[in-house]
Structures are given as structure tokens and as C-alpha cells.
Amino acid sequence: MSRRKVAWTCSPIPVISVRSLGSSSRGNCHVVSITDEYNIMLDAGIPLKGLWKKGLAIRSIKAVFITHSHGDHSKSVEELLKLGVPCYMLSETAKELGVASNHYVKLLPEDGFVRFEGETRWIVRAFRLEHDVPCVGFYLCAGNERLVYITDTYYCRYTFKDLTHILVEANYSVDILNQRYMTSEMHSKMRKRLLHSHFSIDNAIEWLLANDLSKVKEIRLLHLSDNNSDADLFIRKVENATGKYVTVADA
Known part of the structure; x- marks a missing residue:
């Protein structure tokens, strides 16, 4: 499949920051702060109680964007909807989660921006990824800041x-995966699923190098497997390949 180069623009507003509240099979959730009191959430795979314990003020969340229906990315959707927080997702995802009729569910357009106006102006666009259920990544533009979020895709x-x-997934190393498979620590079905549903560290680096990285401030590696990854090794490999500042999101 060929890659598509994308350039989208929007109006200037303050610098954004990102806080990762979870990035593993136990739950995925990242909060993008556009201003002190204006945050959006990328995925909601942590129960509301867990988000409160991590110090997140739910009232500051203006919108939630869900990549797909798996529980480690959508666990608190129903709780957030009960609080009246708009949750954006694919129509397929809404049906899979059983929330399609909820007033606060906002369906993502197949081809177009979700625009937010007022004192804080920013846009989000979803783009299709390749997973074992319907899944999207998100591109966020806020002034001169441009963020991309990619997880659970091959x-x-x-x-x-x-x-x-x-923010890009680097779930596993093929070398570690194969070693565990050869020593019977991993079942062949799990190995096959990972290869056809998640980014390896090599997938991540290949994709990164296909992009314009000239203005990148941070590359954050997401969703590292407990048994099939090596955080220090992954950081070194991406730093060596890109010359950029690299971190691993807290699990």
C-alpha cells in the first residue's frame, strides 16, 4: 500500500502538552492540554475512578476521541457519556460499544475535520488504520502545534x-517475539495476531522516517508489550534513526 502525504492547517493558539495516563493492555489514555482548563482525551481505557486517582479533573475534558472498541481503549466511555462528555468515534465503534443512540456520542466524519471554535480554536481529523476491528488514528492541529496519535495498527x-x-505505538520487537516463540513461551496464534494488528518497533521507525520530522519536539512510544519489548533499546533505536527526543509513555 502506498502512503499519502497530508498537510492540514489551522489558526494560532497556545502550545499544547501531552500527559499519558496509561499506555498498555491494562488501559490506554492520553490527555492533550490546549490550555490549562481545556483538555481533550485520546482513548478512554482507564475507569473513571482510576482517572480521578491520577489527578485528572474530568470537568476540564471538552472532548474524548476513541480509536476503537477494545476495552483497553474504551473502558470508561459509558461513564464519561453519563457525565455529558462528548465522545467521538466511528459509527462501527459506537455500535460495538452499544452506545450508538447516546446523545453525547459524536460520529467521526469519514472524510473531514472536527472543528472546535470559540476562544480556543483547534481541529481534529481521524484517519483509518489497519487493526482487527475498525480503528482510526487522530491528527490534532492547534495553532503551530501538530500532533499525531497512532496505536493498534500494523x-x-x-x-x-x-x-x-x-505518539506512536511500538508494541514489540520481532526478534524478542521470535525468540519467545522458538522457546514455546508464546503461542503461534498470539504471535500471528501481534504481527497483523500492532506496530513493531521496526514498523514504527519505518513510518517515522517516511514523515517530515524537522519540527518534531518529542516522539513518544506507546503501548509497549510487557513481555515482547525493551523500553531502553526502543528509545535508543528511535533516537539513532531520527535524531529526535524520544520517551516511552508510562504504562
Whole structure:
């Protein structure tokens, strides 16, 4: 599959920051702060009680964007909807979660931006990823800041210009995966599923190098497998390949 270069623009507003509240099979959730009191959430795989314990003020969340229906990305959707927080997702995802009729569910357009106006102006666009259920990544543009969020996919056909923040999955190392498979620590079905549903560290690096990284401030590696990854090794490999500042999101 060929990659598509994408360039989207929006109006200037303050610098964004990102806080990762969870990034593993136990739960995935990242909060993007556009201003002190204006945050959005990327995935909601942690129960509301867990979010409170992590110090998140739910009232500051203006919108939640769900990549797909798996519980480690959508666990608190129903709780958030009960509180009146708008949750954006694919129509397929809404049906899979049984929330399609909820007033606060906002369906993502197949081809177009979700625009937010007022004092804080920003846009989000979803783009299709390749997983074992319908899944999307998200591109966020806020002034001169451009963030992309990619998780739970084995391929991304899109590349982007002028990115400042990259959150990208690096779930496993093929070498570690094969070693565990050869020593019977991993079942063949699990190995096959990972290879056809998640980014390896090599997938992540290949995709990163296809993008314009000239303005990138941080590359954050997501969703590292407990048994099939090596955080220190992954950081070194991505730093060596890109020359950029690299971190691993807290699990």
C-alpha cells in the first residue's frame, strides 16, 4: 500500500502538552492540554475512578476521541457519556460499544475535520488504520502545534508535514517475539495476531522516517508489550534513526 502525504492547517493558539495516563493492555489514555482548563482525551481505557486517582479533573475534558472498541481503549466511555462528555468515534465503534443512540456520542466524519471554535480554536481529523476491528488514528492541529496519535495498527498509509508531537505505538520487537516463540513461551496464534494488528518497533521507525520530522519536539512510544519489548533499546533505536527526543509513555 502506498502512503499519502497530508498537510492540514489551522489558526494560532497556545502550545499544547501531552500527559499519558496509561499506555498498555491494562488501559490506554492520553490527555492533550490546549490550555490549562481545556483538555481533550485520546482513548478512554482507564475507569473513571482510576482517572480521578491520577489527578485528572474530568470537568476540564471538552472532548474524548476513541480509536476503537477494545476495552483497553474504551473502558470508561459509558461513564464519561453519563457525565455529558462528548465522545467521538466511528459509527462501527459506537455500535460495538452499544452506545450508538447516546446523545453525547459524536460520529467521526469519514472524510473531514472536527472543528472546535470559540476562544480556543483547534481541529481534529481521524484517519483509518489497519487493526482487527475498525480503528482510526487522530491528527490534532492547534495553532503551530501538530500532533499525531497512532496505536493498534500494523500499517499506516498516511504521512504528515510539520508535526511537533508524535505518539506512536511500538508494541514489540520481532526478534524478542521470535525468540519467545522458538522457546514455546508464546503461542503461534498470539504471535500471528501481534504481527497483523500492532506496530513493531521496526514498523514504527519505518513510518517515522517516511514523515517530515524537522519540527518534531518529542516522539513518544506507546503501548509497549510487557513481555515482547525493551523500553531502553526502543528509545535508543528511535533516537539513532531520527535524531529526535524520544520517551516511552508510562504504562
